[in-house]
Amino acid sequence: MKLYLKIWRQKDAETKGQIVDYTLDGVEGDMSFLEMLDILNEELVSKGEEPVEFDHDCREGICGTCSLQINGEPHGPDRLITTCQLHMRKFNDGDTIVIEPFRAKAFPVIKDLIVDRSSFDRIQQAGGFISVNTSGNTVDANAIPIPKEDADKAMDAATCIGCGACVAACKNASAMLFTSAKVSQFALLPQGQVEAADRVQNMVRQMDLEGFGNCTNTGACEVECPKGISLENIARMNREYLSATTKG
Amino acid sequence: MSGLIKSSIARKVVMALSGLFLVIFLVLHVTINLASVVSPDFFNEASHFMGYNPLVQYLMQPILIIGVIVHFVMGFGLELQNKRARGISYVKYSGAANAPWVSRNMIYSGLVILAFLGLHFYDFWVHEMTYKYIEMNPENPTRYYAETVEKFAPFWRTIIYVISFVLLSLHLWHGFSSSFQSMGVNNKYTPAIKSFTKIFAVVVPLAFVFIALYHHLNPITH
Ligand code: SF4
Ligand code: FES
Numbered sequence: 001m002k003l004y005l006k007i008w009r010q011k012d013a014e015t016k017g018q019i020v021d022y023t024l025d026g027v028e029g030d031m032s033f034l035e036m037l038d039i040l041n042e043e044l045v046s047k048g049e050e051p052v053e054f055d056h057d058c059r060e061g062i063c064g065t066c067s068l069q070i071n072g073e074p075h076g077p078d079r080l081i082t083t084c085q086l087h088m089r090k091f092n093d094g095d096t097i098v099i100e101p102f103r104a105k106a107f108p109v110i111k112d113l114i115v116d117r118s119s120f121d122r123i124q125q126a127g128g129f130i131s132v133n134t135s136g137n138t139v140d141a142n143a144i145p146i147p148k149e150d151a152d153k154a155m156d157a158a159t160c161i162g163c164g165a166c167v168a169a170c171k172n173a174s175a176m177l178f179t180s181a182k183v184s185q186f187a188l189l190p191q192g193q194v195e196a197a198d199r200v201q202n203m204v205r206q207m208d209l210e211g212f213g214n215c216t217n218t219g220a221c222e223v224e225c226p227k228g229i230s231l232e233n234i235a236r237m238n239r240e241y242l243s244a245t246t247k248g
Numbered sequence: 249m250s251g252l253i254k255s256s257i258a259r260k261v262v263m264a265l266s267g268l269f270l271v272i273f274l275v276l277h278v279t280i281n282l283a284s285v286v287s288p289d290f291f292n293e294a295s296h297f298m299g300y301n302p303l304v305q306y307l308m309q310p311i312l313i314i315g316v317i318v319h320f321v322m323g324f325g326l327e328l329q330n331k332r333a334r335g336i337s338y339v340k341y342s343g344a345a346n347a348p349w350v351s352r353n354m355i356y357s358g359l360v361i362l363a364f365l366g367l368h369f370y371d372f373w374v375h376e377m378t379y380k381y382i383e384m385n386p387e388n389p390t391r392y393y394a395e396t397v398e399k400f401a402p403f404w405r406t407i408i409y410v411i412s413f414v415l416l417s418l419h420l421w422h423g424f425s426s427s428f429q430s431m432g433v434n435n436k437y438t439p440a441i442k443s444f445t446k447i448f449a450v451v452v453p454l455a456f457v458f459i460a461l462y463h464h465l466n467p468i469t470h
Contacts, residue, residue, distance in 0.1 A: 006339070019339055072342030098340040105335035171343060171352050172330035174256075204255055213333030214256045214326045216354065217426040223346035232434045239432030241257045 001027050001093035005040065007052055008100045010109050017109065019098070029089030033076060034059060034066060036088050037099075053112040059084040061226065064161030067168070068113055069100040074165035074224050082163060082226045102168035106175070106210040119210040120162050120178060126206035127199035128182040130191050141191065150188045157184035159227040166221035166229070172213030177221035179207045180237035181229045187240050197244035204241055259322060264427035266319040271424060271448075273312055278452050281459045288393040295392035299376060320362055327355045350422040357419040364412035371399055400463035409460045413453040420449035 002025045010017025024040050031039075034056050041051035057065035066083040070076035076086045091097065099113065107115040132138060146154075158181075166177035183200050186192025192199070215234060222231050280298070284291040298304050343352050350357070375395075379385050400406050425445035428438070 008339070069338060069340075072338060072340040073345050077345070100338055100340070103334055103336055103338055105333050108335075169346055171334075171347070173333040173335075174330075176256075204257055208254070208256050211333060212256075213330035214259060215430075216260075216326070216330070216351070217422075217429050218347035218351040220343070220347040231429065235429050235432045235434030238257055238260070238430060241255070242261065242432060245255075245258070 001029070001088070001091070001095075003027055003036070003091065004094075004096040006096065006098045007113070008109075009052065009112055010101075012111055013108055017112075019100075027088050029087065031088045032059070032084055033068070033070065033086040033088065034084050053114050055114050056084060061085045062161065064163035067102045067115065067117075067164060069098075069102055069168055071098050074102060074168035075163075075226055079223070080226055080228055082161075082165075085226075102164050104164075104167045104173035104212065106173070106212050107164060107167065115164075117162070117164050119212070120164065120175070122210065123175065123179055123203050123206045124162075124182060127195070127202040128186070130186060130195060132191075144190050146189060153232075154185050154188035157181045157188070157229065157233055160185075160225075160229050161227060163226060165224045165226060167212060169220040169224035170213065170215075171218060171220065172216055174215040174221075175207050175210070175212040176215040176234050176237070177225060177229055177231075179203055180233035183237045183240060184233040187236060196240065197247070200237060200240040200244050204237070259326060260430045262322055263319065263326070264430035266315050266322070267423050267427050269315045270312075270319060271420070273315070274452055278455050278459075282455060284393060284396055285459055285462050291396075292390050292392045295396075296387075296389040299380070299392075300387065316365065320358070323355065323358055348422070350418045351426070354419060354422060357415045360412060360415040361419060364408065364415075367405075367408060371405075394468055397463045397466070397468050400460055401467055403464070406460050406464040410457050413456045413460075416456075417449050417453035420452070421446065424448060 002023065005022040005024055006019045007022060008017055009020045022040060024036070024043070027036050027039070034054070037052060037054055044051050055065045055067055057063045059066070061082045061084060064082070066075075068075070068083045070083065070086070075081060075083045076090065078086055078090055101107075101109050101113045101115045102117075104115075106119040107117055110116050160178060160181035162178060164178070167173050167175050170177075183203055186199060187196055217231075217234075219231060222229065280291065280294045283294060400409075425438075425442045428434070428441050433441070
């Protein structure tokens, strides 16, 4: 199929970017979206032009590196997938596809479609861990009995791959879904209790410092999240935060 | 505690609490107004009580006004902050693909309601204050019904009221159940809260619409 691509091109963080039009022929339905971009880039390189820079690593939906706002939605029109898992059969011959970087003040563009998501790393570093002694007498985590339901919910929260689609989708560029997933995966387990109050306060403080917007419960994040992280996690984080702050 | 005031979650909770407070007020308001359709005498009595009871006048009324101001000022401030958080706008943004219109446009439904409150305050509150404290008129416990019905005589005012109630409905449709999520309530009762929200968001504004139209169509003939 033949596609008309409108792609955000930006030389570097300082330079102003713009949408550039490309026409790409010979795209097959079983190609992934990133493979389609690979073909475009091969054409550009053979013509001596700068290829379009985009993030990717695993190309199987587990690392969260690929991003892209495709026709106004993070990871494109399909649900519960990342951009690397998006197939071109979701598009039709003659379609125009607008491809932009994830937009948030806290995700500055580095080049073309690549954004800097290290604000997520800093939120994680602010409290997304448990402190355990690893000096040789570490207790096996499985030695502590955990109700199945809690273990399942913690595991669900832990499937967040930190891709940033929640921020990209949210009209407020809020990072509540990501942060709440990272808070919840510990809040639900006994190992997470010791540092629970500090964790939620520090992670929320960092989230606010990074300049993400405020959640208004539109639910766009949950719909666009490739891992189906639930809004329940945001409510849990709100609870954790309120109880931590009012007690201390 | 200071962290609580500055944090995004705290602001969310303030929006939720002030919103729920206004919802409770709305229930009281619609109940008294319905009386104007059923029993003008009871409506007069209730209005007189609200207008002259010191607890209502000097405690509840200021709290209500503060509630409206907090909800509006914070809502507006959050909206500005949220706009800034995006930075550069998308060339293409498919908001409708992942979130309902009402949830994405609370600022607009809210602004219409605020503009309506301006008119509503002018119509009734300013009138009341002038009557009581500027013109120093004596108490008259039977004037309220006639005054209210008279307000709905002009078609333009009735229409503005009706349109505002539609926007109020949209605002409640998202806001009511959303305030529970903001306060951390998302559990097995959430589907029930959401269903109740939809009923509430339709029934209460519809009652207000009914009252406005009823008085417009049934003027007092002398
Ligand atoms: S919550 Fe979902 S959308 Fe957000 S970063 Fe995690 S996986 Fe991505
Ligand atoms: S490249 Fe790893 S999730 Fe897409």
